Amino acid sequence: MSVRAVLRMGDERLQQVAEPVRDFGGEELRELLRNMRDTMEALSGVGLAAPQIGVGLRVVIFGAPPDRNNGQNPRYPDAGAVPYTVLINPVVTPLGEQYEEGWEGCLSLPGLRGVVPRFLHVRYQGHDEYGALIDRTVSGFHARVVQHECDHLDGILYPMRMTDMSRFGYTAELFPGRETQEE
Ligand code: NI
Numbered sequence: 001m002s003v004r005a006v007l008r009m010g011d012e013r014l015q016q017v018a019e020p021v022r023d024f025g026g027e028e029l030r031e032l033l034r035n036m037r038d039t040m041e042a043l044s045g046v047g048l049a050a051p052q053i054g055v056g057l058r059v060v061i062f063g064a065p066p067d068r069n070n071g072q073n074p075r076y077p078d079a080g081a082v083p084y085t086v087l088i089n090p091v092v093t094p095l096g097e098q099y100e101e102g103w104e105g106c107l108s109l110p111g112l113r114g115v116v117p118r119f120l121h122v123r124y125q126g127h128d129e130y131g132a133l134i135d136r137t138v139s140g141f142h143a144r145v146v147q148h149e150c151d152h153l154d155g156i157l158y159p160m161r162m163t164d165m166s167r168f169g170y171t172a173e174l175f176p177g178r179e180t181q182e183e
Pocket of ligand 1: 148
């Protein structure tokens with residue numbers, strides 16, 4: 001296991017614009033992905049971006065690990081619908097103007113949740129860890145996760161996308177008695 005410390009909001013490395021990956025074959029990328037996956041799984045995250053562990057590269061991972069909790073993530077019970085994905089140098093294109101509000105958390109803001117408007121439908125393109133092309137059109141929670149993770153690559157954290165700060169707070173107060181929502 002190579003679980004890394006996740007940087008928290010306020011660390012300036014989370015606000016920087018990450019650099020594209022140019023070398024797909026290297027051990028460096030493989031090690032980064034291993035560390036990201038171990039870290040995300042250890043914290044029951046649904047996604048993680050490389051800048052969150054202090055690496056300024058355009059790499060995100062997301063999805064619910066199929067081998068744990070019957071595909072269910074304790075923090076996000078809906079996450080089973082999102083396949084585990086490594087996405088490098090992503091481009092996210094909104095499809096249509098429709099957006100949806102939903103609760104989000106972030107491993108860089110432990111213990112907090114907020115309602116964030118996101119595009120309902122998006123297309124995302126990028127590369128997997130071998131350099132193969134990924135091109136998907138997704139909706140709802142899957143689209144939300146992709147938008148959240150890719151925002152990290154441009155130094156954007158979800159509170160910066162919020163429009164109603166009255167729906168931002170500590171999970172324990174917002175959802176009392178809901179153990180599944182704990183960090
Ligand atoms: Ni996040």
